[in-house]
Amino acid sequence: MISVIVMNVADNVGNAIVDLKPLQTAIYELDGKEHSVSCQTEVPYGFKIAVRKIPKGEDVVKYAEPIGIASRDINEGECVHVHNIMGKRGRGDLE
Amino acid sequence: MNFLGYKRPDGRVGIRNHTLIIANGRNAANLGALISKSVQGAKCFVATNENGRGADDRAAIARTLTGLGNNPNVGAVLVVGAKRDGSHEEFFYDAFVGEIAGSGKPLETLFMDECGGFDAALGAGVRKARNLLIAASRAERVRAGLGDLFLAVKCGYSDASSGMAGNPAVGHLFDSVVDAGGTAVFSETTEVIGAEHLLSKRFTSPCEAAKFLAAVQRVEDEAKALGKDIRTINPIPANIAAGLSTLEEKSLGAIAKAGRRPLGQCLRYAESPKSRGLHFMDSWMSSSVLFLGFAAAGSVLNIFQVGGGSFGKGQMMPTANAGVVAPTIFMTGNPRTFENTGEDMDFSAAGILTERRPISHIGNVLCEKVCKIAGGELTKGETLNIEEVVEVYLRGACF
Structure with a gap:
């Protein structure tokens, strides 16, 4: 059963459409084929999971577009949210 | 896909048939609100004060009010004011009422200084709004x-x-x-x-x-x-x-x-x-x-x-x-x-x-x-x- 939706082949994150637990195998579909990723952390419904390793400083990609950068190394299967990614736009704090 | 809608004189199609009461400035907004409370189903928008604001913001307020009047969901409009001309040129009669008149829909105006002050304007306004409501109600839905x-x-x-x-x-x-x-x-x-x-x-x-x-x-x-x-x-x-x-x-x-x-x-x-x-x-x-x-x-x-x-x-x-x-x-x-x-x-x-x-x-x-x-x-x-x-x-x- 599909438990993650990845919007584009270029994406390194997908969205959980169930509540995922550590060690659970999450299934997603891309280009008509099934893929899987092993969850490393809890990924609540609607939150993002890394479907590939994302080294610190690299773009986090969703909808085939950058949605921010990894603020630390993110392992495949880890929950991706404000604790490990930051936006690149509107950063008045960095000016 | 089709529906039955209200075709307005300017050719645009509405899906509701409201009577709207608006004021040509803050100093008549309360009159508009009081009239609307007495008239079944009448809609009213009380805008913020246009005074002490720059031309762009005054224009946005005027555009919002006249735009609501022109909306095809509105079947009839009553514009109230203290005077025919509001506080700034955006609210003067020709610009403000003229903008809505272009839609060709039933439109009435009411100004306190021309009808004996606030109390008299309230009574006259309720009468005008009720008549507008009846005029609007004559619109029939047509295929759209x-x-x-x-x-x-x-x-x-x-x-x-x-x-x-x-x-x-x-x-x-x-x-x-x-x-x-x-x-x-x-x-x-x-x-x-x-x-x-x-x-x-x-x-x-x-x-x-x-x-x-x-x-x-x-x-x-x-x-x-x-x-x-x-x-x-x-x-x-x-x-x-x-x-x-x-x-x-x-x-x-x-x-x-x-x-x-x-x-x-x-x-x-x-x-x-x-x-x-x-x-x-x-x-x-x-x-x-x-x-x-x-x-x-x-x-x-x-x-x-x-x-x-x-x-x-x-x-x-x-x-x-x-x-x-x-x-x-x-x-x-x-x-x-x-x-x-x-x-x-x-x-x-x-x-x-x-x-x-x-x-x-x-x-x-x-x-x-x-x-x-x-x-x-x-x-x-x-x-x-x-x-x-x-x-x-x-x-x-x-x-």
């Missing part, structure tokens, strides 16, 4: 189609479902309306930051594309000037609680509601587009200003497309009748939100996620729902007697 519609959308309380289900379903609806010759508007300038490069290349006019990019740059510069990460403001806490992590992620999901058709104008707040098709409105995202600005631009039906991943169980709709003369379809693409708060929802696009239904399929079902509501079916919001506080989006300083 998707191409006669002017729709507008705002997304809100966004979560992961917004970009995957709810917004794409609205995008499909917008494509259908635009293909049929209708008009569709979306907005929320902050919430295209990170996605503006995808939208800017869809403008058919380089001049409008440049206006659009300048508007996005302006809001980003203003946000940066606060010295904070914009993530402390937008995405809002409800978005972050539901799993959205950055403004760019929110924006890239948000633009799915704009469909895929070429973009015409980058409109000012409450500005009517010069042509049919798809347009962007440069505005603050708040539901307390945006639905009003859409209605003033000519939208007959607003869509509030929410994610709602952070909603509490049984939470009521965050806004009901913010378009004043244009009803709001309240919808979600999140199955849990619909399960939690479906009693207040007009539509669910959640089948895209739960049953992996094609976006085009759910988009077509949404299209059918829109036609039913256009034909007279009430939205959930319309069943509530809520006159919420809405305001004109103003950008300038006050003096």
Whole structure:
């Protein structure tokens, strides 16, 4: 059963459409084929999971577009949210 | 797809038939509000004070008021004032009343200094408004189609479902309306930051594309000037609680509601587009200003497309009748939100996620729902007697 939706082949994150637990195998579909990723952390419904390793400083990609950068190394299967990614736009704090 | 609508003298088609009372300035707003309370079903919008504001903001207030009068959902208009000419030229008789008179719909005016003061004006105003109500009621619904519609959308309380289900379903609806010759508007300038490069290349006019990019740059510069990460403001806490992590992620999901058709104008707040098709409105995202600005631009039906991943169980709709003369379809693409708060929802696009239904399929079902509501079916919001506080989006300083 599909438990993650990845919007584009270029994406390194997908969205959980169930509540995922550590060690659970999450299934997603891309280009008509099934893929899987092993969850490393809890990924609540609607939150993002890394479907590939994302080294610190690299773009986090969703909808085939950058949605921010990894603020630390993110392992495949880890929950991706404000604790490990930051936006690149509107950063008045960095000016 | 067809529905029965109200064809106005200017050729535009309304889906409701309201009588509207507006004032040509703050100093007669209370008179308008009192008259509307005595007249069954009359709509009224009390605008903020136009005095002590710059020309751009005064123009936005005047444009909002006259735009509501011109909205095809309005069958008749009563303009009240202390005098024929309001406080500034934007509110003078020829500019203000003349703008609405162009629509050709039944229109009456009432000025306190010409009819013996406030008390006498109140009585005369109630009489005029009641007669306008009867005049408006003579309008009959006639056959109309998707191409006669002017729709507008705002997304809100966004979560992961917004970009995957709810917004794409609205995008499909917008494509259908635009293909049929209708008009569709979306907005929320902050919430295209990170996605503006995808939208800017869809403008058919380089001049409008440049206006659009300048508007996005302006809001980003203003946000940066606060010295904070914009993530402390937008995405809002409800978005972050539901799993959205950055403004760019929110924006890239948000633009799915704009469909895929070429973009015409980058409109000012409450500005009517010069042509049919798809347009962007440069505005603050708040539901307390945006639905009003859409209605003033000519939208007959607003869509509030929410994610709602952070909603509490049984939470009521965050806004009901913010378009004043244009009803709001309240919808979600999140199955849990619909399960939690479906009693207040007009539509669910959640089948895209739960049953992996094609976006085009759910988009077509949404299209059918829109036609039913256009034909007279009430939205959930319309069943509530809520006159919420809405305001004109103003950008300038006050003096």
